[in-house]
Amino acid sequence: MKNKRIVVALGGNAILSKDASAEAQQAALAKTAKHLVTLIKQGNQLIITHGNGPQVGNLLIQQQEGATESNPAMPLDTCVAMTQGSLGYWLQNALLKELENEGIDQPVATVLTQVIVSEDDPAFDHPAKPIGPFFSESEAKLMMVETDSVYREDAGRGWRKVVPSPKPLTIQEHQVINTLIENNIITIAGGGGGVPILAESYRGVEAVIDKDLASEKIAELVAADMFIILTSVTHVAINYGQSNQIDLGRVTVANLDEYIKDKQFSPGSMLPKVEAMIEFVKACDGGQGIITSLENIGNLDNGLSGTFITLD
Numbered sequence: 445m446k447n448k449r450i451v452v453a454l455g456g457n458a459i460l461s462k463d464a465s466a467e468a469q470q471a472a473l474a475k476t477a478k479h480l481v482t483l484i485k486q487g488n489q490l491i492i493t494h495g496n497g498p499q500v501g502n503l504l505i506q507q508q509e510g511a512t513e514s515n516p517a518m519p520l521d522t523c524v525a526m527t528q529g530s531l532g533y534w535l536q537n538a539l540l541k542e543l544e545n546e547g548i549d550q551p552v553a554t555v556l557t558q559v560i561v562s563e564d565d566p567a568f569d570h571p572a573k574p575i576g577p578f579f580s581e582s583e584a585k586l587m588m589v590e591t592d593s594v595y596r597e598d599a600g601r602g603w604r605k606v607v608p609s610p611k612p613l614t615i616q617e618h619q620v621i622n623t624l625i626e627n628n629i630i631t632i633a634g635g636g637g638g639v640p641i642l643a644e645s646y647r648g649v650e651a652v653i654d655k656d657l658a659s660e661k662i663a664e665l666v667a668a669d670m671f672i673i674l675t676s677v678t679h680v681a682i683n684y685g686q687s688n689q690i691d692l693g694r695v696t697v698a699n700l701d702e703y704i705k706d707k708q709f710s711p712g713s714m715l716p717k718v719e720a721m722i723e724f725v726k727a728c729d730g731g732q733g734i735i736t737s738l739e740n741i742g743n744l745d746n747g748l749s750g751t752f753i754t755l756d
């Protein structure tokens with residue numbers, strides 16, 4: 445796996461697990477940076493994207509709980525921009541430190557990335573993107589009565605607030621991203637799925653774009669050779685969480701289409717990752733798609749670890 449242009453998408457849950465402190469998230473990113481630098485040492489060009497589901501949900505709670513008339517809560521699109529900034533800041537410095545440890549002199553830049561969405565996207569009427577902390581069913585149901593927020597069960601892990609998640613149409617800053625990569629600058633972009641804006645008006649809309657779908661758009665626009673989604677599981681599975689669970693090694697688009705029809709992947713968690721991979725391998729002829737865990741990055745060379753997605 446040498447000298448490739450690789451888009452790597454990091455899950456927000458891999459950065460924030462139980463401890464939401466800045467120190468704990470920075471420590472998680474320091475570990476992440478070590479794994480990413482392995483790919484850089486092999487001579488690959490990296491474009492790194494990341495989620496913000498846990499972080500943007502936490503920030504929204506802080507905003508709402510601390511709000512006063514003279515110091516109002518910021519809207520969700522601005523919260524996305526704020527988490528893009530804070531996570532980019534932590535990740536950029538974690539990478540710089542690890543590169544320095546390895547004696548690699550390469551700059552890193554974080555691009556404030558906006559993503560164009562349609563005002564008419566039906567997602568605005570059907571909130572489906574889980575953000576923030578996990579609650580019990582009874583806590584969530586009480587909050588649904590007391591506030592106008594919607595909560596849903598998230599892949600067997602508890603209940604979370606859900607917000608609209610419109611489809612990313614294109615990436616406003618794609619030329620900036622391409623210019624950085626052409627100049628051999630390690631690029632962090634599309635953080636938190638990008639800030640959702642409407643075309644032409646540059647007006648933000650209150651939503652959280654799925655970072656896997658936004659990352660796929662970036663992968664297409666930079667003509668990536670490889671698109672890797674790193675999450676908390678080593679493989680995509682069928683019968684996930686059941687006694688007959690089967691981890692998928694190599695799968696084709698046709699296989700995945702069948703599994704989607706069979707409702708094997710949870711919406712808001714594994715389904716968008718699988719959909720993003722299908723889009724990528726269809727759009728980038730010969731492009732390789734991989735879903736695996738961060739810790740598995742070092743094992744990708746032998747082709748044995750993770751779920752590898754191919755066109756046919």
Ligand SMILES: Nc1ncnc2c1ncn2[C@@H]1O[C@H](COP(=O)(O)OP(=O)(O)O)[C@@H](O)[C@H]1O
Nearest residue numbers: 455456457599675676680681684708710713714
């Ligand atoms: N079919 C499946 N195979 C593997 N994991 C699945 C499946 N369906 C749901 N999941 C869940 O999806 C999670 C990954 O989604 P999520 O945590 O939202 O991603 P992110 O890493 O981007 O934050 C896994 O940890 C697992 O709990």
Ligand SMILES: NC(=O)OP(=O)(O)O
Nearest residue numbers: 456495496497636655
């Ligand atoms: N924006 C987004 O998709 O974040 P997560 O990957 O953390 O859910």
